[in-house]
Amino acid sequence: MTKVYLAGPDVFLPDAVDIGRRKVELCTRHGLTGLYPLDNAIDPAASDASLRIFRGNQAMMIEADAVIANLTPFRGPGADAGTVYELGYMAGRGKLCLGYSNDPTSYADRMRRFTDVHSRDGGLVDASGLTVEDFGLTDNLMMIHALDLHGCPLVTPQQAPADIWHDLGAFETCVRLAAERLAAPHAQASG
Amino acid sequence: MTKVYLAGPDVFLPDAVDIGRRKVELCTRHGLTGLYPLDNAIDPAASDASLRIFRGNQAMMIEADAVIANLTPFRGPGADAGTVYELGYMAGRGKLCLGYSNDPTSYADRMRRFTDVHSRDGGLVDASGLTVEDFGLTDNLMMIHALDLHGCPLVTPQQAPADIWHDLGAFETCVRLAAERLAAPHAQASG
Numbered sequence: 550m551t552k553v554y555l556a557g558p559d560v561f562l563p564d565a566v567d568i569g570r571r572k573v574e575l576c577t578r579h580g581l582t583g584l585y586p587l588d589n590a591i592d593p594a595a596s597d598a599s600l601r602i603f604r605g606n607q608a609m610m611i612e613a614d615a616v617i618a619n620l621t622p623f624r625g626p627g628a629d630a631g632t633v634y635e636l637g638y639m640a641g642r643g644k645l646c647l648g649y650s651n652d653p654t655s656y657a658d659r660m661r662r663f664t665d666v667h668s669r670d671g672g673l674v675d676a677s678g679l680t681v682e683d684f685g686l687t688d689n690l691m692m693i694h695a696l697d698l699h700g701c702p703l704v705t706p707q708q709a710p711a712d713i714w715h716d717l718g719a720f721e722t723c724v725r726l727a728a729e730r731l732a733a734p735h736a737q738a739s740g
Numbered sequence: 741m742t743k744v745y746l747a748g749p750d751v752f753l754p755d756a757v758d759i760g761r762r763k764v765e766l767c768t769r770h771g772l773t774g775l776y777p778l779d780n781a782i783d784p785a786a787s788d789a790s791l792r793i794f795r796g797n798q799a800m801m802i803e804a805d806a807v808i809a810n811l812t813p814f815r816g817p818g819a820d821a822g823t824v825y826e827l828g829y830m831a832g833r834g835k836l837c838l839g840y841s842n843d844p845t846s847y848a849d850r851m852r853r854f855t856d857v858h859s860r861d862g863g864l865v866d867a868s869g870l871t872v873e874d875f876g877l878t879d880n881l882m883m884i885h886a887l888d889l890h891g892c893p894l895v896t897p898q899q900a901p902a903d904i905w906h907d908l909g910a911f912e913t914c915v916r917l918a919a920e921r922l923a924a925p926h927a928q929a930s931g
Contacts, residue, residue, distance in 0.1 A: 561871040593863065599875040603885035624866070625816025630824045631880040637825040638886075641832020672784065675815070680752040684790040689822040694794035695829075 551731045552582045553724070554610050556636060557619025558629035560588040562714055575721050579728040584609040610638055614731055615645035617723045620688060620703065621713055622652050626659050627688050636692060646700035647727055649719035650687055653705035657683040701726045742922045743773045744915070745801050747827060748810025749820035751779040753905055766912050770919040775800040801829055805922055806836035808914045811879060811894065812904055813843050817850050818879050827883060837891035838918055840910035841878055844896035848874040892917045 553576055559568045569585035576583030587605035591598050610616070616639040623629035628650070640646050652659070657673055660666050665676040673681040686693045687703055696703050704723050710716035744767055750759045760776035767774030778796035782789050801807070807830040814820035819841070831837050843850070848864055851857050856867040864872040877884045878894055887894050895914050901907035 558870070561873075563865075563869050563871075565871075593874075599873075599877060599881040600885055600888075603881055603889070606882065624818070624870075627815070627821045629880075630818045630821065631882040633821045633824045634828040634831075634880065634882040634886065637828025637830075638832040639828075640825075641829040674754075678754050679749070679815075680754075680756075682752075682790075683784075686790060689820075689825070690790040690794055691797065691822040691825040694791055695825065697791075698794070 550582045551580070551615070551728075552584055552613040553727055554613035554616045554635070554639065555583050555585045555619075556616055556632045556639075557586075558621070558623045558632060559619055559714070560586050561623075561629075565589050568715065571717060572720060575717060575724050579724045581724065581728055581731070584613055606635070607638075610635060610644075611642070613639070613644065615639075615647060615700070615727050617720065617727060618646070618648035619720065620648045620650045620692065622650070622659065622688075626656060626663060628692065633692055636695060640695045640699045644699075645727065645730055646696055647704070647723040648692070648696050648700075649704040649723050651706060651713040651716060651719055652709050653687065653707065654709075655685050656688050657681055657685075701730070741773045742771070742806070742919075743775055743804040744918055745804035745807045745826070745830065746774050746776045746810075747807055747823045747830075748777075749812070749814045749823060750810055750905070751777050752814075752820075756780050759906065762908060763911060766908060766915050770915045772915065772919055772922070775804055797826070798829075801826060801835075802833070804830070804835065806830075806838060806891070806918050808911065808918060809837070809839035810911065811839045811841040811883065813841070813850065813879075817847060817854060819883065824880075824883055827886060831886045831890045834890075836918065836921055837887055838895070838914040839883070839887050839891075840895040840914050842897060842904040842907060842910055843900050844878065844898065845900075846876050847879050848872055848876075892921070 555572050566589050573583035587602050591601050618632050618636045620628040660681050673683045704719045706719050746763050757780050764774035778793050782792050809823050809827040811819040851872050864874045895910045897910050
């Protein structure tokens with residue numbers, strides 16, 4: 550069965566295990582095997598806990614045919630770093646890359662909402678004078694175009710859902726797209 | 741000549757081009773060819789500017805033998821998302837991975853400094869109740885252990901330099917490590 554790695558900061562939620570179960574169930578419903586990161590399956594008190602999580606997650610990524618990355622902004626204007634690393638890793642290995650964000654606003658608009666942003670030399674900069682990417686994209690161009698060119702364009706809802714961490718509508722759209730893209734003709738004929 | 745991709749939010753600095761030049765010069769001094777991202781070489785007003793930057797940066801990553809990622813925290817508690825994507829991409833392609841951060845504090849300590857963080861069920865959570873990774877690592881475990889296992893452990897200064905965006909001490913340490921690791925015996929013999 551086709552395997553999909555379910556990257557996302559979901560592992561940091563208080564009900565991380567439950568969210569993982571819901572995501573895996575949605576995958577099953579669409580004929581895919583969802584692989585959820587190990588972060589909550591390993592005792593954090595173990596001396597080598599972080600290394601065991603890394604090795605486990607990497608092994609699952611190598612095993613998977615695709616990644617669905619939850620790129621909803623996390624502790625700042627952009628996506629969770631661990632998730633972004635995993636998206637890059639899967640793109641580097643030539644796997645099918647899908648992703649979603651439950652915040653549909655552009656990165657520049659999100660920066661305008663949260664911090665002091667102003668124009669300089671025709672471009673946008675933050676309070677520290679660092680350039681703010683202003684291409685109308687939802688996040689950093691490397692991730693957004695990685696999805697465009699290595700899988701499917703970022704999936705976002707028309708409007709942010711009331712509960713950005715528990716609404717799985719955009720996630721399910723990704724699952725459906727992954728199932729369509731990964732269903733080889735011979736698999737359909739035999740199944 | 742051995743090529744190293746120079747990932748980092750340096751491209752967003754007001755003097756991005758100058759920093760890039762300094763980084764490439766340090767590489768040359770250690771016998772390496774530094775490849776600096778294209779972000780500032782492409783007219784941002786062009787309709788396909790972001791896609792051209794993506795394609796150009798990806799082509800350089802495919803060409804490079806190694807990556808040196810600047811993981812200094814950027815607009816939040818952790819590293820720049822574009823840089824993290826690139827580190828993941830290079831790890832996925834089996835390239836040598838090096839990185840540095842000019843902020844040597846742990847992720848948990850940085851979170852404590854900036855936001856309301858408290859204990860719950862023996863773990864650390866932020867104001868939204870989301871788990872804060874507390875393994876004593878400088879950033880998300882995926883990136884930190886990627887460096888441990890696919891290259892060299894993260895390089896940090898003893899103390900944050902006065903100018904975290906322009907001090908290239910930790911960067912030069914990475915260049916030296918990359919040069920040592922990439923210098924194949926036959927290359928030394930013939931060079």
